[in-house]
Amino acid sequence: MANQRTPPPRDYLGEFEQLVLLAVVHLEGEGYGMTVRGEIERRTGRSPSIGALYGTLERLEEKGLVRSRTGASTAERGGRAKRFFAVTASGMRALERSRRLLDAMWEGIPGTGDAR
């Protein structure tokens, strides 16, 4: 089964994609590169690279799961603009579907009932 790669379906979310999407949800439309990275690091202890983060955000945006807008710049950023990200309705639906899939798989496995 090793190399049977088929392209993932449009609404399939990888693990890192889920993390990024959830971080964006948490930040309620005010998330931008640094804060999304910070949110993931704060909650999971993982410190993704800024490049990986933007790569994923771009993919999510292409799939229509997030949208972005260019915001104001601040002095501490060297006068550079922020790009804010917000989850779209289909982004929310994709997250819920991923969660249902995982729940269905976890169901009945002992000792995990109240893991969350």
Next chain:
Amino acid sequence: MRAELDPGRPPRLAEWLLRASAPAAERECMLGDLEEEHAQRARRGGTRVAGRWYWAQVLASLPINLWRRQRHAARLVRSTSRSTNLTQILQDLRYSLREAVRRPAFSLLVVGTLALGIAANTAIFSMVDSVLFNPFPFPEPARLVGVGPELPKLGRELSFWEVLSPLEIEDLREQSRTLEDIVAWDMGNRTLAGEEAPENVFSAFWWGNALPTLGVEPAHGRGFLPGETESGEKVAIISHRLFQRRFGGDSEIVGDTLLVNGDPYVVVGVLPPRTLIYGTDLWIPMGVAPGVFPRDRRQFQFLARIAEGYSLRDVNTELETIAGRIAAEWSDEYEEYEGWRLEAMTWNRINVRLLRPMAMVLVGAVAFVLLLVCANVANLLLGRSAARRQEIAVRQALGAGRGRIVRQLLTESVTLAVLGGVLGVALASLAVKGLSSLATRMALPLPADIEINGRVLAISAAVSLASGLLFGLAPALQASQRAIGGGLRLGQSRAVGRPRQRIQQVLVGVQVALAVVLLFGGGLLLHSLIQLNRVDPGYKTEDLLTFRITLPWERFDQPAITDFFGRLTEQLEARPEIRSAAATSQLPSALFSARQIVIEGQAPPTSEGSLPVAFVTAVSPNFFQTFDMALLRGRTFADSDDAGAPIVTVLNRVAAERLFPGEDPVGRRIKVGAGDERPWIEIVGVVAAGHNAGNDREPAAEVFGSVRQGLGANQLFVAVESSVAPAALVETVRDEVRALDPQIAIYAVQTMEDLIASDVLPRHMAVQLLLVLGAFALALAGVGVYAVVSFAVAQRTREIGLRMALGAGRARVRRWVVGRALRPVLVGGICGLLGAAGVAKALESQLFEVSAFDPATLIGAVALLVAIALGATLPPALRASGLDPAVTLREG
């Protein structure tokens, strides 16, 4: 303390690395994000920790950033860095090819235009290169020279064929220091016999060994030995193609014996391949010493090499001295030496000088076509760059530098140019094959061996790349000059459209001008050809089959020759399908043998005047009937004018008028050639004169003698008039000849009409090529006009809508569009006419009964062009007048 207030900047090098590696779209956000967090971390943990973190982020992001940039580059937006490397060039190339495939019509138009232009160029250059610049495969061709005389007294211009007498050649051999390896030759026909059917072979008879002169080694055996060509040795050298065809390429043939006109000759050598002098397959010695010929028997060609250390100019200086010495010594006896001169010319030049003007016309024409192609492609690319304005603006907005964009656009145009070049060379190789088969029908000194050689390939590659850069540059620079903002907003087209439109209009003007020049030049030559074909030759040409027979002196004496031709024509005429048959030493339209004429009772002309000359032709009595030449005075030859009767002659009208102005020549007497021993001949009649030296020349003076009175000709043409197809007649003729003598071959079989057509073949060929080029030029000009008008309409959709909304009728819009389009056409047309005037001057020598400012051609060319231009403006004009103002105004 200070560190808390001022966290410091992120590490410079890391920052630079991130800037260089990040995808353009996110470069600013990433730099901002990292800088912001770097500041936070620096405040919390110090600059050092923050710096290390920053480095870790940049390095961890490097692979994915680079990968994504590559992807972006391949997808939407071209990459943004200023650096040049192979990857970028490959990117540009891939993108260019994808662009080309995405717009098939545009790409086909550009590539096709270029391919046809380059094909025409490569093919014509290949032909000119092998026929004109390099016709002979001999080493050091610049040292291989022929010598020919100019004899003003005999009215003979400088010529190099059948021009020198053996004694003159001996004078040159003895006196010249600047020439070495001197050889001389004559050509004629011999019959090769053996087990197979007798075969006529065109042969060369030599004094001297020509192989060192030509600078070639025999393929097998040897050349002629010193003295061998004068002493009557029966030795032969055969051409490589005869060696292959008749002897199967077996080198054992050297030392074997051939029957030449019934005489045994020992084969001593085989010529190398491609050494075929005027198609002579058999080389044999002249067999006699030069001294046996009279000093004025000028029927030989001269060939030599310039000796080491001398130039062509040295040779000609020396020839002037030698000619002067000969004149001083001999002009009492031979008046024609007064004012004569000798000139040496390279053999290449001698052989191509008649073809050269036509070939230069063609080269000029294809150069024009290539210019037209470049203008057309530039025009198309300009139109394209308008459509891509937005894409370029986006790229600039995303940070693409001007150099980067220029390079991308240049890559695109060079890609198209190279595709066009490759396709063009492929087409050219086809065209060259066609030209080769055409050229072999022309009388070239060597078989035309036209191929696309390395030099020609390099020329066309350079031309195609140069034209790519040339036409790529204008749109590329223009496209990149604009401010970023302009192109991003739709409808902002007019401000930036204006200069481009001006360039496009100039280009269309140039195209039209070039097309006018080409059309006019082609038209003049076409008109000349039409005039030429309209010429009434003045003798019969239809239903005539001609062939030639050579009777070997070895077996036929003069009475036998007369008898043979008399019986042959008699037997041919006895056949029901043959109306008439006549023998003649030379055919009308292709006269070659002219002699000096002496008139009885008339003092030789003063030293300024030229001696009277005329073509001298031996004919059978029914020649005038077969060729339908009307008798004007007296009578033609009768059967009773035979060897026993006094010798009589018939003049043509031109000879009569020239030799006896205002007098009746019948009853007067003349001599052919100077010298006391020659007999006086009585004139018995005058016949009408036709264009006997070719339809593009005035009828020449011609003096006829009767074959029956034995005029020393052993090879005669026979013309047969019949209603049967010539192909069917050939077998009949062959049978009749065989019945008379099975050892005799017929050759040079062709109809009289073909003979005349072959006269105008080079001209015909040039006109055909020019017409094709002209049609191509016309099509290109049409495409150019169409492109510029379409573009203008697209640019002004809004303006047109506004005009229509304000009440302009559709007809008025159409008029407006057409009027705007025709302005560059008119300006270009006028410039073209000025250019055409120059071209017409240059063409003058090639014209026949057509003025260089032929009004019919002028009007025709202009009318054709205006029609094409109008046709090209019509579709966009109709499109413009069909616009819905409501829609265009809303969208605009």
